[in-house]
Amino acid sequence: MSSKQKKETPLMKQYMEIKEKYPDSILLFRVGDFYETFHEDAIITSKVLGIILTKRGSGANKETKLAGFPYHSLDTYLHKLVKAGHRVAICEQLENPKLTKKIVKRGVTDVITPGVSLNDEILDQKENNFLAAINLNKNQVGIAFLDISTGEFLVGEGSFDYSLNLLQTFNPKEILILKKDVLTFTEKGINKEYFFYVDEWMSNISTSFEKIKNHFKLKSLKGFGINNDCQGIIPASIILHYLEDSHKKNLSHITKLKPIISDAHVWMDRFTISNLEILRSKFQGGKSLLDIINKTKTSMGSRMMRMWLSFPSIDLNEIKNRQEIVSDLISNSDINLHSLLKNIIDLERLVSKLANGRVSPRELVNLKESLISCTEIKNIIKERSKKLKSISKEINIDKKLIELISYTLIDEAPVNILKGNAIKKGVNKELDSFRNILQNNKKNLQDILQREIENTGISSLKISFNNVFGYYLEVTNSHKNKVPEEWIRKQTLVNAERYITEELKEYEVKILNAEENIKNIELLEFEKLLKKLIPYCNLIQQVAKTIGYLDCLQSFAEVSVTNNYSKPNVNESFIFEAVESRHPVIEHSLEGSKSYIPNDITLNKENQQILMITGPNMSGKSAVLRQTALLSIMAQVGCYVPAKSLKMGIFDKIFTRVGASDNISQGESTFMIEMLESSLIINNMSERSLILLDEIGRGTSTYDGISIAWAISQYIHDDQKKPLTLFATHYHELNMMTDKFKRIRNFNIQVKETSNDVIFLRKLIPGGSAHSFGIHVAKMAGMPQEIIKISKNVLKGLEKSHGNKNEFQINDSSELQLTFFDMENKNYEEFKDELESIDTNNITPMQALVKLSELKNKIRDEK
The missing domain is CATH 1.10.1420.10 (MutS, DNA mismatch repair protein; Chain A, domain 3)
Structure with a gap:
């Protein structure tokens, strides 16, 4: 035995043995009425919780850092450690200290991590708490998500960019990843703090399938719509291994595995979801689309609403079904579902607690009351429309479930069974x-x-x-x-x-x-009740899903009436016709008597495929683009829309290229980001895509920017898919495109000029704009008068020296032949070789544009 081991007390020896098994976790070590932490854990715990860090001797006067708190304060402190990103292992006393003369037997009974928790203080009731796992294959990425608190288990596969998009959309709190793949993801900006490394042996496809099939007790996963070559099975298996081995969780409530089918919903890349501010605003205190239309009353409904907005449907039948139910709820306004829905607790998360034996007597009483409210809802809606009656049939509640709880527990049952007086008289x-x-x-x-x-x-x-x-x-x-x-x-x-x-x-x-x-008998009777209730978990989960679904549609009905929305006509056409449309978020933020200026927006593949929108900065060009996308999303989740009328075909992809910022950490300039995002659009657009382009080309020089903006617009116009596109630009030279391309139409945001000022009327009207009014905007921003005066003088000089916009011409290709180079120029051969080295069969449109820009810069340098 080493001298170090000789110095350790039996308690510290026991601690070190247990800590060795959980090196990545803060070990909360139960000693009497306290949870203690030692050494490095104590330093972290003291800092995060703001509690005192002490030192004391252990054994032969060895100094030990120590920080602890009373056992009854666990719920107060646990969530702070987890929300700070730490993994926490809870080590309990497994026997009564009074009944043993030896050191008390101890063991870890639970491991809580950011992505795995059933604790209400840690979980956000309005959001899922996903644990993710990723596996990189040669050509595809397998990905899986599990929210253990609700039992939702999903798998997907696709390209690397697709997996990044899913990560942003699902926003997992913890990511399981093989060590070999870490660098690949950190280079793409994924926060390394979210990672937990797993062993390589877990990435075997055949053993992964066996693991999944054994969990669900199935011989095949085809019933879930999952094929034998699905790459998402590997990360799904990794998640199950992780939860069973590290967390010791009961997973019996996880009864379904749902595939994430990329072509079953609107595809929006991570830039689009962020730029449109669908789930969260980019600005502190700002509102997102979710904030505006989410009037749900239950936690299940709130989480489902987030998923709907993240993955709008492209199933016309489902969209129509939701619309009809919303219409029925509006028509039956006397149905007061609000108060009943408010009475319903988080049924999904209660099932997870029930399966893991973490549910309290009071929560079971709340379950009983919630099920009674669900029954009342069922009885109310079944007498209404045909669609509402179909929903009522999904609310199947076994009376025996309610009776079991009513017979066993008093109505004022305590939070903790050990506090006593939970079991009714006559039970035992x-x-x-x-x-x-x-x-x-x-x-x-x-x-x-x-x-x-x-x-x-x-x-x-x-x-x-x-x-x-x-x-x-x-x-x-x-x-x-x-x-x-x-x-x-x-x-x-x-x-x-x-x-x-x-x-x-x-x-x-x-x-x-x-x-x-009394304590022992009450605990025994409570455990008996839990065993009797566990078989009802699937039923409760189904009821929870149905109530969440109804809650979402009730929310749509409420917001549609309150905000004067109209029912959109969603169909299989290729048009977008909005009459007097409004931006749902901006109109909500207007103060006092101000009202949003509505606009008509029409897109089609015949003569108005691309709207080229010009106008001053701050005039509302970007708002028009965003509201077009937001109306489309609202329509495809089944909600009414802020417009007098909307007729539209289903979009399967929505792309945005807006905003400008450098990504210095990855060495990417504003212009490079523009080109990367634009390239993503060009390479993935479909015939049912909606494309929003805002100020393409502003990250480079003026003429480079005009050239690239023109080329992108022309490419989208000429492509046989003909995706519907809105292009906001300050390059007024692009107005000439309408004369050369039959499906490009000019629009501008109307401006009223006075002798000394300019008034933005926010109205979208046909025709191009000849001015950007940049100096007027600078004046509105409070620029010193001297700067405004100098700007006007410089502008006059530039306009005089460069002439008017009509001098900008796009020549026919025949007029451009060999005019770029002087044949006698010493660098001619160098340019020629570089051009000949380009593989035109494999180069993408965006790569071609970037290469063209590089060659132009070289020519300019030669001059």
Whole structure:
């Protein structure tokens, strides 16, 4: 044995043995009434929780850092550690310290991590708490997501970019990843703090399939719509291994595996979801689309709403079905579902707690009351429309489930079963007997006291209790000569003496045993109830899904009436026709009597495929682009829209290229980001895509920018897919494109000029704009008058030297032949070789544009 081991106390030796098994976790080590942390864990715990870090000797005066808190404060502190990104292992005492003379047996009973928790203080009731796993294959990425708190389990596969998009959309709190893949993802900006590394052996496809099939007790996964070559099975298996081995979780409530089918919903890349501010605003205090239309009353509904907005449907039948239910709810406005929905607790997460034995008596009473509310909802809606009746059929509640809880638990059941008084009278006769003993305790003690007073003649005799020697008789000094010999003196005070008797000790044992027996019997009856309820988990999950679905549609109905939305006509056409459309978020933020200026927006593949929108900065070009996308998303999740009318075909992809910022950490300039995002659009657009382009080309020089913006617009126009596109630009030269391309139309945001000022009318009208009014915007921003004056003088000089916009011409290709180079130029051969080296069969449109820009810069440098 080493000298170090000799110095360790038995307690610290036990701690080190357990800590060795959980090196990546903060170990909360139960010692009596405290959870203690030691060494490095203590330093972290002290810092995160703001509690005192102490030092004490251990063994041969070895100094040990220590930080701890009372065991009953676990819920107060646990969520702070987890939300700070730490993994926490809870080590409990596994036996009663009073019943052993050796060191108390201890073991880890739970591991809580950011992505795996059933704790209400850690979980956000309105969001899923996903654990993700990723596996990189040669050509595809397998990915899986599990929210253990709700039982939702999803798998997907696709390109690397697709997996990044899913990661952003699902926003997992923890990512399981093989060590070999870490660098690949960190280079793409994924926060390394979210990673937890798993062993390479877990990435075997055949063993992964066996693991999944064994969990679901199936011979094939085809019933879930999952083929044998699905790459998402590997990360799904990794998740199950991780939860069973590291977390020791019961996974019986995870009964379904759902494939994420990329072509079953609107495809939006990570830039689009962020740029459109669908789930969250980019600005502190700002509103997102979710904030505006989410009026759900249940946690299940709120989480489902987020998923719908992240993955809008392209199933026309489902969209129509949701619309009809929303219409029915609006028509049946006398149905007051709000109060009933508010009464329903988070049924999905309660099922997870039930499966893992973490549910409290009070939560089960709340479950009973929630199921009663669900039954009332079922009875109300089944008498209404055909669609509402179909929903009512999905709310299947077994009366026996409610009866089991009602029979066993009192309505005012405590949070903790160990606090007692949770089980109803009549459930257990022995329990009732022990309760009677306690209830008659006062009377029984009074009887003993009265008997002793009569026997001894001590009229001032008292019976009391303390933790040192239990029940005792107290005799004043003036009567101590009357004390019987069989009484046993336990304490002498200044004015009195305290005694115990054989009868009192026997009664004390009876009382204390009754208290202990009551706790044990109540716990036993509660555990029996849990076992009886577990078979109903699937039923409760189904009810939860249906209530969440109804809650979302009730939210749509409420917001549609409140905000004066209209029912969109979604169909299989290739048009977008919005009359008097409004931006749902901006109109909500307008103060006082201000109202949003509505706009008509029409797109089609015949003569108005691309809208080229010009106008001043701050005039509202970007708002028009965004509201077009937001109306499309709202329509395809089944909601009404802020417009007088909307007729549109289904979009299967929505792309945006807006905003400008450098990504310095990855060495990418504003222009490079523009080109990368534009390239993503060009390479992935479909015939049912909606493309929003805002100020393409502003990250480079003016003429480069115009050239690239023109080329991208022309490419989209000429492509046989003809995706519907809105292009906002400050390059007024692009207005000429409408003369050369039959499906490009010019629009501008109307501006009213006065002698000294400009007024933005926010109205989209046909025709191009000849001015950007940049100096007016600078004036509005509060620029010093001297700068405004200088700007005007410089502008006049530039306009005079460069002439008007009509001097900008795009020549026919025949006029451009060999005019770029002087044949005698010494660098001609170099340019020629570089051009000939380009593989035109394999180069993408965006790569060609970037190469063209590089060659132009070289030519300019030569000049």
